[in-house]
Amino acid sequence: MKSDISVKLRPHHSMCIQFFVGNGYSNEFVERMRKVIYFLEQNDPFVILVESSDVICTECPHERNEICENEDKVAAIDCRCKIAAGIGDAKAIRWSELKKTVNERIIRCGKLSEICNDCCWKKICTDAVTILSSGNIEDVLQKSSDFYGEEPH
Ligand code: SF4
Numbered sequence: 001m002k003s004d005i006s007v008k009l010r011p012h013h014s015m016c017i018q019f020f021v022g023n024g025y026s027n028e029f030v031e032r033m034r035k036v037i038y039f040l041e042q043n044d045p046f047v048i049l050v051e052s053s054d055v056i057c058t059e060c061p062h063e064r065n066e067i068c069e070n071e072d073k074v075a076a077i078d079c080r081c082k083i084a085a086g087i088g089d090a091k092a093i094r095w096s097e098l099k100k101t102v103n104e105r106i107i108r109c110g111k112l113s114e115i116c117n118d119c120c121w122k123k124i125c126t127d128a129v130t131i132l133s134s135g136n137i138e139d140v141l142q143k144s145s146d147f148y149g150e151e152p153h
Pocket residue numbers: 012015016017019077116119120121122123125126
């Protein structure tokens with residue numbers, strides 16, 4: 001079902017979501033991730049790309065007064081993500097299109113490691129990419145899809 005409701009998202013979260021299998025900064029954060037991903041997958045809303053706190057950051061312990069305490073680092077990842085995905089000029093884009101674009105232009109092209117250079121979760125995501133490049137891409141995507149495909153409590 002398509003929704004006319006829009007969701008604010010930092011560009012790099014369109015990558016993180018595709019590797020989310022339940023890890024996060026706190027229980028509240030993990031639950032928030034699950035709810036946001038469930039909504040995106042069920043409703044395919046327009047995503048408004050933002051350079052500030054988004055719908056996921058609101059439950060993050062690293063957000064202070066709507067600003068990420070690692071803003072410089074995160075902004076740099078956002079910037080690299082937008083350039084690599086070719087979505088620098090996009091203001092609003094359907095979730096399904098954003099997910100597909102990032103998947104094709106970053107994840108499947110082996111650019112994740114460079115873009116996410118200094119992220120603390122990098123090992124989890126690059127390990128998944130290694131599995132992807134070994135030919136089992138559908139297994140990893142299915143694992144992620146199975147997890148966030150369940151309706152959150
Ligand atoms: S390495 Fe970090 S920024 Fe990159 S996709 Fe994974 S969690 Fe997101």
